[in-house]
Amino acid sequence: MYIVSGEEMRQVDRFAIEQIGLGGFTLMENAGSSCSRAIERQLKKNNRIAVVSGGGNNGGDGFVIARYLAEAGFDATLEVIAPRMKIHGEAYEHLLVYERAGRAARFYETDSEAVEQAIAGADVIIDAMLGTGVTGELKPPYKEIAALINRSRALVFAVDLPSGVPSAEAADIQAGVRADRTYMLAARKMNASLPGYRSFYGTIVPVDIGIPELAYVSAKADRRIWLDEQKALRHLPHRDPDAHKGQSGRAAIIGGSMNMSGAVMMAAEACVRAGAGRTTAVIPDDTLSAAAPQLKEAMYLPLPSESGEFARSAWGKVPEAVHADGVAVGPGLGRNVTNDIFPLINQLDIPIVIDADALLDLASDLEQLKIISRTSPVILTPHPGEMAVLTGLSIEEVQAGRFSLSAKFAKTYGVYLVLKGRETIITGPDGRQWVNSTGNAGLAKGGTGDVLTGMILAFLLQYEDPAEAVFMAVYLHGLTADYLAERADQISINASDISHELGTVICQLKQKCNEAGRTIDIRD
Ligand SMILES: NC(=O)C1=CN([C@@H]2O[C@H](COP(=O)(O)OP(=O)(O)OC[C@H]3O[C@@H](n4cnc5c(N)ncnc54)[C@H](OP(=O)(O)O)[C@@H]3O)[C@@H](O)[C@H]2O)[C@@H](O)CC1
Ligand SMILES: [K+]
Structure with a gap:
C-alpha cells in the first residue's frame, strides 16, 4: 500500500479523475460503498448508528455510507454538520441521491439539539x-x-482520517476525533505512521476505491507499507540447494567493550542465524575471554584494546585485518575512547552497517560521507535519539518529521537510513521509502537493535538489492517479535529470542503462504 501526504493524495485523485477519467462521483461512490461493506462487518443489527458528515468530500463519503447502511436495513441516521448551502460538487450530488432514495438528512444548522x-x-x-x-x-x-464524539461511549469509526487530524507531516494537532477504527481510503496517510498522531486512528482498515497504480506513479508518491504477510513470501531469503558456506558471505561485526561484550555477540549470533556463511566478531583483545564463550559458531579477531575498549590505534588496522564481504560496526563499542570508523568507510568498499555508538562517531564528521567514493552501500540504523545527534535536531523534531528528514538525510549523504521506531522507516539513497508494519513494544529493550544489525548484515550478503535486504531484515525482526508476543507477554521478549525463533517464523511464513494458495499480490 502506498503512503501519501494529503497533497500527494490530491494529486493522485486529480490524475485519476482528469487523466484516467474516473469521475469524482464514481470514486466517492466506490469509497462509500467499500467503506460501508467493511463497516457492516463490525455492526450488530440493532445498533443505532449516527453517520456524522461535513460539507466537503469526506462528508460526501458519509452520504454514500449512510445510504448503503440504511438500504442494508440498519438503523442509520445522517447528521450533517455543515450548512446545506456550503455543500457542493460530488458531495452535493450524493446528498441528492440520498434524499431521492427516500431518506432525510438532519442538519445541525436547523436542528442542532x-x-x-x-x-x-x-x-x-x-x-x-x-x-x-x-x-x-x-x-x-x-x-x-x-468533543461530543470523544465523550460518547459509542464505537467510533472514522472515514479516511479521524476528523481534525492533519494529513501533512509535522502539522500541529490541537483537537481531533479519537477513533476506534479508521477506514483509510485508497492509500495510507503519512501521519498514521507518526507517533504524535497514530493514537487518533485506532485500528487502521485499508479500503480500496479503485484508483489505478499509474496515478500514484504520476504523483511520485514512492513510499510503501506491507500490510499482509503474503507480500513477504516473494522476498524471503533463499538458499541454493548446492550452496557452500563461501556463497552466503563472510560477515565481520566490529564492536564490544569490557562492559558490553554481549552486544557484539548478540549481533554476531543474529548474523549467523540469519544465514551469513561465516561470521567473525572483531573485538578488543581484553574482552576475548568474556565474548568467546557466548557463541561457538563465530570466529574471533581480537585487536588492541585500551581501558576495555578498542585502542584508538586499532582502527587503522581494521581495514587490513578484516577479510569480509560485509561489515557492521557499533554494537557495544563504548564511548570512553574515541572510535575512528572513517578508515573502514574509506578503505573497505563492501556493504557496511553503522549502528549504535559508531553513529555518534560518524556524527562528529558527517560531511566526510559526502566526499568518500564508494560503490558499496552504507546503511545507518539510528533510533530517534541517535538521529537527533546525526541531524543536530531535538528528538521531538526528528519524530515530527520522520519521513522528510529521512529522505533528505539519505539523499544528502547517499546512504540507506533505517530510522527505528514503532513503524521503522527505511529510506534509500534515491529517497524511496518503505515503512515497516511488524513488531511490538516488546522490542523496546536493550539488545534488539544489535540483533537487527546482525540480521541486516547477513541479508546484505544474501540479497542483490540492498533495499530489499534491509527491508526484509527489519520486517522479519518485527514479525519474529510478534510471534514471540503471541506466546508470552511482550515484556518478556529477549533480544536473543529473536535470533533463536527467526528460522521458525520464516518457516511458518512459507507454510501460511503456501496454504493460502500462493496468491501473491505483486503490487508491493
Ligand atoms: N478527491 C476525491 O476524488 C476523493 C476524495 N474522497 C474524500 O474526500 C476527502 C477530501 O475531501 P476535501 O478535499 O473536500 O476535504 P474534506 O476533508 O472533506 O474537508 C473540507 C471541508 O473541511 C472544512 N474545513 C477545513 N478545515 C477545517 C477546520 N479546521 N475546521 C472545520 N472545518 C474545516 C472546509 O470548510 P471551509 O473551511 O471551506 O468552510 C470543507 O468543507 C478525503 O479525505 C476522502 O474522504 C473520497 O470521496 C474519494 C474520492
Ligand atoms: K473523517
Missing part, C-alpha cells in the same frame, strides 16, 4: 466530518462535535 442527541445516543458513530481537506485547528461547531 436533535443532531447532538442522535450523536450522544448512538451505539456507533461514523465520523465523516473532515478528511484530508482539514486546515488548522478545528473550528466550531466541528470542535464541539468532535
Whole structure:
C-alpha cells in the first residue's frame, strides 16, 4: 500500500479523475460503498448508528455510507454538520441521491439539539466530518462535535482520517476525533505512521476505491507499507540447494567493550542465524575471554584494546585485518575512547552497517560521507535519539518529521537510513521509502537493535538489492517479535529470542503462504 501526504493524495485523485477519467462521483461512490461493506462487518443489527458528515468530500463519503447502511436495513441516521448551502460538487450530488432514495438528512444548522442527541445516543458513530481537506485547528461547531464524539461511549469509526487530524507531516494537532477504527481510503496517510498522531486512528482498515497504480506513479508518491504477510513470501531469503558456506558471505561485526561484550555477540549470533556463511566478531583483545564463550559458531579477531575498549590505534588496522564481504560496526563499542570508523568507510568498499555508538562517531564528521567514493552501500540504523545527534535536531523534531528528514538525510549523504521506531522507516539513497508494519513494544529493550544489525548484515550478503535486504531484515525482526508476543507477554521478549525463533517464523511464513494458495499480490 502506498503512503501519501494529503497533497500527494490530491494529486493522485486529480490524475485519476482528469487523466484516467474516473469521475469524482464514481470514486466517492466506490469509497462509500467499500467503506460501508467493511463497516457492516463490525455492526450488530440493532445498533443505532449516527453517520456524522461535513460539507466537503469526506462528508460526501458519509452520504454514500449512510445510504448503503440504511438500504442494508440498519438503523442509520445522517447528521450533517455543515450548512446545506456550503455543500457542493460530488458531495452535493450524493446528498441528492440520498434524499431521492427516500431518506432525510438532519442538519445541525436547523436542528442542532436533535443532531447532538442522535450523536450522544448512538451505539456507533461514523465520523465523516473532515478528511484530508482539514486546515488548522478545528473550528466550531466541528470542535464541539468532535468533543461530543470523544465523550460518547459509542464505537467510533472514522472515514479516511479521524476528523481534525492533519494529513501533512509535522502539522500541529490541537483537537481531533479519537477513533476506534479508521477506514483509510485508497492509500495510507503519512501521519498514521507518526507517533504524535497514530493514537487518533485506532485500528487502521485499508479500503480500496479503485484508483489505478499509474496515478500514484504520476504523483511520485514512492513510499510503501506491507500490510499482509503474503507480500513477504516473494522476498524471503533463499538458499541454493548446492550452496557452500563461501556463497552466503563472510560477515565481520566490529564492536564490544569490557562492559558490553554481549552486544557484539548478540549481533554476531543474529548474523549467523540469519544465514551469513561465516561470521567473525572483531573485538578488543581484553574482552576475548568474556565474548568467546557466548557463541561457538563465530570466529574471533581480537585487536588492541585500551581501558576495555578498542585502542584508538586499532582502527587503522581494521581495514587490513578484516577479510569480509560485509561489515557492521557499533554494537557495544563504548564511548570512553574515541572510535575512528572513517578508515573502514574509506578503505573497505563492501556493504557496511553503522549502528549504535559508531553513529555518534560518524556524527562528529558527517560531511566526510559526502566526499568518500564508494560503490558499496552504507546503511545507518539510528533510533530517534541517535538521529537527533546525526541531524543536530531535538528528538521531538526528528519524530515530527520522520519521513522528510529521512529522505533528505539519505539523499544528502547517499546512504540507506533505517530510522527505528514503532513503524521503522527505511529510506534509500534515491529517497524511496518503505515503512515497516511488524513488531511490538516488546522490542523496546536493550539488545534488539544489535540483533537487527546482525540480521541486516547477513541479508546484505544474501540479497542483490540492498533495499530489499534491509527491508526484509527489519520486517522479519518485527514479525519474529510478534510471534514471540503471541506466546508470552511482550515484556518478556529477549533480544536473543529473536535470533533463536527467526528460522521458525520464516518457516511458518512459507507454510501460511503456501496454504493460502500462493496468491501473491505483486503490487508491493
Ligand atoms: N478527491 C476525491 O476524488 C476523493 C476524495 N474522497 C474524500 O474526500 C476527502 C477530501 O475531501 P476535501 O478535499 O473536500 O476535504 P474534506 O476533508 O472533506 O474537508 C473540507 C471541508 O473541511 C472544512 N474545513 C477545513 N478545515 C477545517 C477546520 N479546521 N475546521 C472545520 N472545518 C474545516 C472546509 O470548510 P471551509 O473551511 O471551506 O468552510 C470543507 O468543507 C478525503 O479525505 C476522502 O474522504 C473520497 O470521496 C474519494 C474520492
Ligand atoms: K473523517
